[in-house]
Each structure stands twice: as C-alpha cells, then as structure tokens.
Amino acid sequence: MFDYTMLNDYEFEILCRDIMQIKLNKPLFVFPRGVDQGIDICDSKVHPEILIQAKHYAKSSYSQLFRSLKEELPKVDKHRPKQYFIMTTQPLTRQNKLEILNLFSKYMSDISNIWGKNDIDSFLEMEKNSEIVQQNFKLWLNASNVLSIIQNQNVFLDSAELIEDIKSKIELFVSTSSYSEAIDKLEENNVLIIVGAPGVGKSTISEMLLLHYIEQGFAIKYATNNNLSDLKKSISLKLEKKELVLLDDFLGQHYLRLRDDQPNELKTLLSFISRSSSKKIILNSRITILNEAMEWSLKFNDLMNRYELQKYLIDLDKISKYEKAKILYNHLYFNGIPSAYFKNIKVDNNYLKIVSHKNYNPRIIEYVTKKRNYQSISPEGYYNYVLEKLDHPADIWRDEFENRMSIEDRCFMNTLYSLTDTNVESDKLEKAFNSRIRNEKSLDTTTNHFNRVLKRLTESLVTIRFKEKKGLYQF
Structure with missing residues (x-):
C-alpha cells in the first residue's frame, strides 16, 4: 500500500523510530549520519540495550540486503545488545526472515524482530497508528492515493501540467515550519497569500498544501493562465461543497500582469471565499512583483491591505538550519550524487557551511545537485563548486546562457x-x-x-x- 521510494534513508530511519517507540513503548534515539558505528536507532545514547537497524532497500534485491546485513554483524557483536531489530523496505518471505534470524540468533528470539515491507505496511494501516502516517507527509500522500485522485478529478481546468509538477517535487519536499504555519493561516482565514523571493519554495508549498486539502475531500480549481473569469465560473455556489482555488504566480513570473478589471474580479472572488466555511484560496507571487502591483494600482493596493493578515512571507532566514540541511540532503539523495561527491560535502562539516551561507536558496541547491551541471567537476572540488555558486548566484544563469x-x-x-x-x-x-x-x-x-x-x-x-x-x- 505504501511507496517508500519517496523517502530518503534518513526519513526511513525516522519512520522506523516512530513505529518502534509505539511498539516497544520506549523513547528511542536516531544517531547522526556517519557516526552511528552500526547503530541507527537505540534506547539509550550511552549504554544501549536495544538496537534497531533500518535498511532502506526498496530498490534493491534481497541478496544485496543480506550481504549488507552480514557486514553489520561485527558491529552488533561489538555492542552486544539484549535485543536487536531489523526493519527494511525490502519485502521478506518467511524463509528470508529465518535466514536473517540465523545470522543474528544471539540477539533475536524469533522472526518477530525482523520487519519487512509487509510488516511495516500492516502496522501503518492500523487505525490506532494513523498519527504516524499523518506525521510522515510522504507516507500520508501515498496512503491517500492523492495523485490518483488528482488524475481522475474532472474539476481541474488544467490538471496535466500540475500533476507532472507535483510528481517531480514530492520526493524533494521537506515539511518545514513555513508549511505548517501556512496551513494554520489557511485554516483560520480561508485565504492565503504566499509571497517571497524567487526560488524559496512558494509554488512547492502551494502544491503540497493542495495535496493536504485533497486528502480532506476538497476539489481543486486551477488554471495555468490564472483566468479569474473561468475559475469563478467553475466554483460551485453550494456552500457545503469543499473547494480550493490555486493561483500560482498570479501576477506573472517575469513582469507585472495586471489588467484594469483584475482587482475587482479578485476582490469578489476573495470576498466570496473568505465568507464561506467550505472554500479556500491560495495565491502566491514574487514579492517584488506584488509590491510593484500595489504601487501601480490603487485598487489592488487597497485589496492587499484588506487581506494583510492573510499574507504569509516565506523568509529563508526563518527556516532553521536543520530544515535547510534536510532540503540539501534530499536533493543530494534523490538526484543520485555519487558517494565520492557526497563525501566531499560531509568532510570537515562542509554541509554546515552550505546551509549557513547567506545566499542559501533551494533553487541553487537544485541546480548544483543536477548531474549535467556538476559532471565536469572532480569529486574533490565539488564542495568548492557549490560554494562558488552560492557566492555568485547570478553567475549560474549567466554561465548557463552565455557559455553552455x-x-x-x-x-x-x-x-x-x-x-x-x-x-x-x-x-x-x-x-x-x-x-x-x-x-x-x-x-x-x-x-x-x-x-x-x-x-x-x-x-x-x-x-x-x-x-x-x-x-x-x-x-
């Protein structure tokens, strides 16, 4: 039922910790990457008696998993835990589990200490464990079959482009404080205006909010050209029908696109939705273009001032370094960065210097983790390459356009x-x-x-x- 391929290995460890905390009724700890000495999850940071090994092998074979487990045995012998558990995204037969049990028989009583994909699925499907699915955004997304719902809905005006855009972003998405705060604002006011600089994640958060509300039974209204007349006609007047309107880059991506009649059309749409108990709307815009529109049009300025409380500024300075690190790790992991390049990011805590950089921006991180952009750089020079692009972000597009x-x-x-x-x-x-x-x-x-x-x-x-x-x- 669940597709674990959208989780990176660290996200899978967090999921395993959450499951086993409930199963064992004990607080558990996940060790930092690269310093676990064979420990992924344990019951104590000092003298652990329970060790849990998380093996994210959804795209691998059982033989590869078993070889990896053999390499773990000397590490487990070193710690000599009272209980040892193995959790993997690889489907396991009973014979597979008996083979693994034989390998770790000193630390396992029976095959119940070995969880394959089916065992994890069964646990998460239980109603009493639904909170774990809700907390792990990507699991909730797959469990709900949200993309299938989108595919089959006839309420979209332009669904094909939006579906492809969402598919490309799900695995890279990190549920930040900005995402949580945006949900709170939308719940409170029905209207959410997301503004920020280019590349900070306005569209991504908007689309993930859309998925959140599809799971709650909302129909979605979206058009690539943000035609307000078409969108208004598509909205049901039935107050009980749950609908969400998405206006992505509603003022244009490159320059201000505001007709004389648009403020009035937008005003009636926002007024109708803000009074409704079952309608919601998300608008997003680059902050420079929004400010230009407010300066250019008195009507639009008055309208935005009226909805000042519903405005949400995505400020990268407010995103924690931990969240920035998770975004960096997701891009490195899902873009398949070779281990030698990965190692260059980890050495001397180079990744901390990246997430602390004043020009850190998810769009720059996306650029430097694409193979076509770094493939001419040696593994030893990869960190310096990333730092150079952060130091001079304008050069990314200038170099792309003029030289490549x-x-x-x-x-x-x-x-x-x-x-x-x-x-x-x-x-x-x-x-x-x-x-x-x-x-x-x-x-x-x-x-x-x-x-x-x-x-x-x-x-x-x-x-x-x-x-x-x-x-x-x-x-």
Whole structure:
C-alpha cells in the first residue's frame, strides 16, 4: 500500500523510530549520519540495550540486503545488545526472515524482530497508528492515493501540467515550519497569500498544501493562465461543497500582469471565499512583483491591505538550519550524487557551511545537485563548486546562457521569452524561432534546429505540456 521510494534513508530511519517507540513503548534515539558505528536507532545514547537497524532497500534485491546485513554483524557483536531489530523496505518471505534470524540468533528470539515491507505496511494501516502516517507527509500522500485522485478529478481546468509538477517535487519536499504555519493561516482565514523571493519554495508549498486539502475531500480549481473569469465560473455556489482555488504566480513570473478589471474580479472572488466555511484560496507571487502591483494600482493596493493578515512571507532566514540541511540532503539523495561527491560535502562539516551561507536558496541547491551541471567537476572540488555558486548566484544563469548554450539555444530562449510569460503554442513558437534564426549567418538553416533545440532544452530550462493535442511551451 505504501511507496517508500519517496523517502530518503534518513526519513526511513525516522519512520522506523516512530513505529518502534509505539511498539516497544520506549523513547528511542536516531544517531547522526556517519557516526552511528552500526547503530541507527537505540534506547539509550550511552549504554544501549536495544538496537534497531533500518535498511532502506526498496530498490534493491534481497541478496544485496543480506550481504549488507552480514557486514553489520561485527558491529552488533561489538555492542552486544539484549535485543536487536531489523526493519527494511525490502519485502521478506518467511524463509528470508529465518535466514536473517540465523545470522543474528544471539540477539533475536524469533522472526518477530525482523520487519519487512509487509510488516511495516500492516502496522501503518492500523487505525490506532494513523498519527504516524499523518506525521510522515510522504507516507500520508501515498496512503491517500492523492495523485490518483488528482488524475481522475474532472474539476481541474488544467490538471496535466500540475500533476507532472507535483510528481517531480514530492520526493524533494521537506515539511518545514513555513508549511505548517501556512496551513494554520489557511485554516483560520480561508485565504492565503504566499509571497517571497524567487526560488524559496512558494509554488512547492502551494502544491503540497493542495495535496493536504485533497486528502480532506476538497476539489481543486486551477488554471495555468490564472483566468479569474473561468475559475469563478467553475466554483460551485453550494456552500457545503469543499473547494480550493490555486493561483500560482498570479501576477506573472517575469513582469507585472495586471489588467484594469483584475482587482475587482479578485476582490469578489476573495470576498466570496473568505465568507464561506467550505472554500479556500491560495495565491502566491514574487514579492517584488506584488509590491510593484500595489504601487501601480490603487485598487489592488487597497485589496492587499484588506487581506494583510492573510499574507504569509516565506523568509529563508526563518527556516532553521536543520530544515535547510534536510532540503540539501534530499536533493543530494534523490538526484543520485555519487558517494565520492557526497563525501566531499560531509568532510570537515562542509554541509554546515552550505546551509549557513547567506545566499542559501533551494533553487541553487537544485541546480548544483543536477548531474549535467556538476559532471565536469572532480569529486574533490565539488564542495568548492557549490560554494562558488552560492557566492555568485547570478553567475549560474549567466554561465548557463552565455557559455553552455549554443547560439541556436540562445535564439530559442530569447524568442520564447519575447512571446510569453506563461506559455505559447508550439506552432507559433516554431514560426517565430525560424524567422529569428534566418538572420544568423553562422547557422545552416537547412537543418531542423527547432526540434534539436527542444530535445536539449526540455531536459533543463523549458517544459512542455499538452492541451487539446496542442503542445504548449514555457520556461
């Protein structure tokens, strides 16, 4: 029932600790990464009598798991616990458990000390243990089949793009204090306005809040162009019907996009939702664009002042170093950073210097953990590479654009940017692009540059979605 592949190894250890604290009715401790000496979880930091080994082997074979357990035996012999437990995301047969029991027979009474995936599933499926599922966000997400619910709902105006965006973010998501505070504000007021600098996680938190409310039975209203007229028409007037509206980057990503009639349309929408007991709305915007809109439009300024209490600023200075470290670890883990590079981040507590950096930003962390960006860097130079990008974050995009992209790629990006701040149909983009490159004498215009550029850039800087069989492109 549960898909543990969205958990990193540390998150799985936390889950195992939570389960065994209930099972054993004892407080348990998780040791810091890299200094456990064979201990993942134990009952005492000084002289442990109970040891618990967490093996996150969801994507591995049983033979790989067993080889790893053999390597643990000398460490267990060193500690000589009274009880030893093994918990793994690998499905185990009875014969598998008997083989493992034979290996650790001095510290286990029977196979009940060995928990495979099915045993963990059974424990979490019990109603009395539902709190653990709620606390572990990614488990709750999978247990609820939220993505399946989204896929089958006909209440979305544009569901395909949103689903793909959410899928790519779930495993990297860290449930921070910002997420919890945003839920509190939304529960209290029905209206939540999330603002912050680029890359701090406004869209991610908005989408994870959306999943939270889908699990509670809310239908979702969302459109990529944030067309308020369409969204308002789609909302049910039935007061008992639970609905949530998402306006992502509602003022535009690159520059202010505010029509004369938009403040009035937004005002009526917010007023209706704020008075309703079953409707909610999430809006997010870059703080610079929000401030520009408030300065440019007196009506919009009055509207935002009216909802000042519902405004939530995501301030990275308020996110703890522990939360920043979890974000860093998730990106390193799920992007498959090789162990030699990983080691360079851990040595001399280099990771602490990263999460303490004044320019720390999840978007920069995402960039430096993508293989295409660090693959030319040696493992020994990886930490310095990360630090350099944090010291000079503007250089990330300048280097990408000026030094790592071909002239036809740059022509494509300039064309796309000049056409839209949301998305543009592929045939219009192709026509404008081909017209643009005719002036580039260095390019062979008999070649289909459009398709070749798309193949390169859709892996990094450009996304495509389909609506009514038409391809739509955006940054």
